Amino acid sequence: MSEIQFATPQTVKEAVKCLAGAKGKARVLAGGTDLLVQLRAGFVRPGLIVDIKHIPELRKVKREDGGFRIGAAVSGAELGANAAVKKAWPGVVEGLELIGSTQIQGRASLGGNLCNGSPAADSVPALIAAAATCHIAGPKGTREAKVEDIVSGPGKTTLKPGEFVVSFFLPKRPKRSGDAYLRLIPRTEMDIAVVGAGVSLALDSKGVCTEARVALGAVAPKAVLVKAAGKALVGTKVDDAALEAMAAACRDACKPIDDKRGTVAYRTKVAGVLAQRAARIALARATGE
Numbered sequence: 001m002s003e004i005q006f007a008t009p010q011t012v013k014e015a016v017k018c019l020a021g022a023k024g025k026a027r028v029l030a031g032g033t034d035l036l037v038q039l040r041a042g043f044v045r046p047g048l049i050v051d052i053k054h055i056p057e058l059r060k061v062k063r064e065d066g067g068f069r070i071g072a073a074v075s076g077a078e079l080g081a082n083a084a085v086k087k088a089w090p091g092v093v094e095g096l097e098l099i100g101s102t103q104i105q106g107r108a109s110l111g112g113n114l115c116n117g118s119p120a121a122d123s124v125p126a127l128i129a130a131a132a133t134c135h136i137a138g139p140k141g142t143r144e145a146k147v148e149d150i151v152s153g154p155g156k157t158t159l160k161p162g163e164f165v166v167s168f169f170l171p172k173r174p175k176r177s178g179d180a181y182l183r184l185i186p187r188t189e190m191d192i193a194v195v196g197a198g199v200s201l202a203l204d205s206k207g208v209c210t211e212a213r214v215a216l217g218a219v220a221p222k223a224v225l226v227k228a229a230g231k232a233l234v235g236t237k238v239d240d241a242a243l244e245a246m247a248a249a250c251r252d253a254c255k256p257i258d259d260k261r262g263t264v265a266y267r268t269k270v271a272g273v274l275a276q277r278a279a280r281i282a283l284a285r286a287t288g289e
């Protein structure tokens with residue numbers, strides 16, 4: 001079996017050069033909590049692994065345009081320790097912090113969780129609900145993309161050969177707004193979501209919802225932005241009727257698999273219930289309760 005080459009670039013430019021010059025398939029390595037498992041199981045056999053953790057830009061969290069720029073290799077433990085991000089976007093942080101155990105938290109990154117392409121990835125629905133974008137670098141330069149446009153199906157992304165995610169941008173949090181992420185797993189921890197729901201909403205001074213985004217995980221081949229669910233909340237006071245309309249839109253958007261973790265009917269029902277609960281938490285955060 002041929003050897004796997006390993007590179008540790010120190011800059012984004014160097015990483016792009018390594019990936020572009022790879023003989024055979026190249027894989028980016030962040031925390032390795034997905035990639036190393038896949039390597040050991042023989043699911044992947046790249047010619048080159050490019051460790052992006054030594055690039056300072058990928059490990060930083062900084063303020064930008066009233067929002068936050070988060071390096072793609074920042075771990076769950078690092079983001080969870082950032083009080084400013086946690087205050088502004090608690091739903092995004094709770095999505096990433098739900099991943100694995102204390103050991104996994106020290107390594108698992110936002111970039112890895114997204115680019116691994118799992119439909120059940122816990123940070124992705126919250127990032128989509130937050131309208132987060134990615135800064136991508138590759139052989140043809142850099143580009144921006146919405147988080148919801150990165151994954152194309154289980155284990156697949158729209159990233160072109162040699163491209164990788166450098167950072168995420170979380171926009172400025174409007175006044176009177178809040179977000180939340182909830183998942184259902186069959187155990188209390190260390191399991192894959194049967195359903196995940198992320199909600200972000202904003203209210204005006206009278207408590208009327210002015211914008212809302214709802215995203216679901218584990219109910220389709222990739223995390224889905226349920227536009228109709230967001231629309232069902234806008235113009236309402238997020239009352240029971242609006243929440244039921246939102247839940248119905250969520251159920252309509254579900255195209256889940258049927259497996260040992262949940263049947264199609266169960267996942268579909270739970271999607272509506274979880275989205276409602278996440279919306280209530282986001283509402284409480286928006287009103288400062």
Ligand SMILES: Cc1cc2nc3c(=O)[nH]c(=O)nc-3n(C[C@H](O)[C@H](O)[C@H](O)COP(=O)(O)OP(=O)(O)OC[C@H]3O[C@@H](n4cnc5c(N)ncnc54)[C@H](O)[C@@H]3O)c2cc1C
Pocket residue numbers: 027028029030031032033034035036037052072073098099100101104107108109110111112113114115116120121122123159163164165166190191192
């Ligand atoms: C015990 C255990 C429990 C887990 N529990 C959960 C859980 O509860 N919820 C959950 O969602 N996941 C869970 N996971 C999966 C995993 O921990 C997460 O998906 C994690 O966020 C992956 O991040 P990483 O930095 O380790 O990615 P890596 O393993 O380094 O990379 C994952 C994939 O993404 C690619 N990649 C990484 N970074 C980038 C980038 N910046 N640009 C482009 N491609 C990139 C890699 O090439 C690879 O294909 C668990 C894993 C284990 C081992």
